[in-house]
Amino acid sequence: MMELVKTLRQEHDEIWAFTERMQQMCVDFMENNQFDEQAFRQAIQFIREFADKEHHQKEERLLFRAMTDELGSLAVNLIQHGMLVEHDQARLYVSDLEQAVTAYAQTKEAVHKLNILANATSYCAHIRRHIEKENDAVYPFAERSLKPETIAALEQEFALEQQNKNN
Ligand SMILES: [Fe+2]
Ligand SMILES: [Fe+2]
Numbered sequence: 001m002m003e004l005v006k007t008l009r010q011e012h013d014e015i016w017a018f019t020e021r022m023q024q025m026c027v028d029f030m031e032n033n034q035f036d037e038q039a040f041r042q043a044i045q046f047i048r049e050f051a052d053k054e055h056h057q058k059e060e061r062l063l064f065r066a067m068t069d070e071l072g073s074l075a076v077n078l079i080q081h082g083m084l085v086e087h088d089q090a091r092l093y094v095s096d097l098e099q100a101v102t103a104y105a106q107t108k109e110a111v112h113k114l115n116i117l118a119n120a121t122s123y124c125a126h127i128r129r130h131i132e133k134e135n136d137a138v139y140p141f142a143e144r145s146l147k148p149e150t151i152a153a154l155e156q157e158f159a160l161e162q163q164n165k166n167n
Contacts, residue, residue, distance in 0.1 A: 002151060004062060004158040005139050011055045012131045018046055019124040026120050029113070040101045040116070047094050051127065056087045059134075062154055063142055071145050083138060086130045093123040 022043050028034045064083060067075040100115035146154075 002143060003155055004058075005143060007158075008055070008059060008063070008139065009135060011050075011058075012135060015051050015055065015127060016131060018043075018051070019128060022120055023124055026117050030117060035104065035113075037101065037105050040097075040120075043120075044094055044098050044101070047090075047123070052087070052091065052094075056090075060084065060087070062158060063139075066146055066150050066154055067138075067142050070147065070150055071141075075141070075145075078138065078141070083130070083134070086126070090123060090127055090130070093119050093126060097123065 025036065025039055025043065029036075064079045068079050097116060097119035100112050100119060103109070104112035104116055143151075
């Protein structure tokens with residue numbers, strides 16, 4: 001397996017574990033009316049900094065770019081009309097969640113509580129479906145279809161990025 005793909009799969013595991021924690025936060029809020037604003041803000045930050053900036057952008061910049069460059073219309077369709085649209089949908093859930101958190105913190109109105117629960121839950125379900133598609137279909141497609149020299153170039157680019165990050 002490519003090192004890049006191995007890392008992307010590990011990041012999926014972290015994001016999945018995060019969705020389990022966020023669902024529990026939502027259950028606590030729903031059942032006990034415990035609203036931990038700080039915890040929701042941290043969750044939003046985790047999604048933006050890690051799930052989006054770190055993980056989605058690594059996919060977009062490295063693997064998906066190579067796939068759309070090299071694998072023809074099937075890949076272009078799968079990436080541009082599938083994965084990238086889903087990354088955008090995830091961003092939308094998060095900004096709607098953030099607005100609902102701010103509104104609820106200010107007013108404590110039930111409609112904002114509903115919007116927090118709806119958007120947080122939708123994000124979790126959405127990102128899990130997305131992760132499953134990538135793990136089961138998109139990454140295997142890339143690994144069996146990209147040219148060996150493209151894979152080698154991607155691995156090298158990824159290794160360099162990791163080095164720069166650790167310095
Ligand atoms: Fe993705
Ligand atoms: Fe992903």
